[in-house]
């Protein structure tokens with residue numbers, strides 16, 4: 485069902501019979517809410533994002549919170565704005581996507597972004613991205629399919645830039661990254677330092693901006709409430725862990741970003757070819 489969500493933005497509501505719910509905006513195809521059957525919100529919306537959404541021009545900036553897209557570029561680049569244009573583009577509901585009904589077994593919606601005059605100015609390619617968000621009980625799933633609909637090859641990087649609420653960042657721990665090489669972007673984002681993760685549990689005691697390369701398909705974020713958010717992926721090659729720390733004094737304690745990314749190996753697609761990926765988030769009691 486499409487409703488007026490945050491900032492009055494057209495938003496698709498998914499409600500599962502078990503009581504879990506999720507909301508996806510057509511602006512940026514951003515999952516802005518994912519609630520467990522208990523009503524507990526798992527995702528975090530930055531106060532600056534809420535301010536813009538509540539302001540006169542809710543689309544003046546990409547939504548910084550929930551699960552925003554980074555496409556066709558993860559991070560800074562000369563050619564286009566940081567993290568690309570998908571997060572500040574209007575997506576449409578795919579014709580194939582039936583309007584999710586409350587009694588649907590596993591409610592799902594598919595949003596589509598195709599190249600247009602705005603995107604071609606920054607990235608001269610014809611493409612179609614289909615993004616399906618679904619609830620399977622309390623589990624949230626996102627399937628992404630990128631197709632090259634043009635007549636010349638292209639390359640992209642991408643991420644699902646998930647903001648996850650934590651009780652206190654100082655208590656939060658990320659497991660599943662030990663032994664991986666990572667790019668530490670804190671000192672210089674455009675010239676990161678390569679390091680190796682020795683810790684069983686990645687904890688936070690300062691700004692953190694790490695891109696874990698060729699990561700495993702499972703990581704978990706202990707959110708400090710006796711529960712962990714698990715992230716299981718397929719085809720996303722890297723994991724990004726970000727905490728702005730005191731660079732965002734008003735909110736840094738309340739969230740950590742654990743992102744599914746495709747950065748270490750940009751995806752190359754010839755005309756007609758497509759790339760598919762999947763990510764699943766669930767909450768488990770520790």
Ligand SMILES: O=P(O)(O)OC[C@H]1O[C@](O)(CO)[C@@H](O)[C@H]1O
Nearest residue numbers: 548559566567673693724726743
């Ligand atoms: O403010 P945004 O453009 O949404 O980016 C937020 C963050 O994303 C990161 O790339 C981490 O994913 C950081 O370097 C930081 O810039």
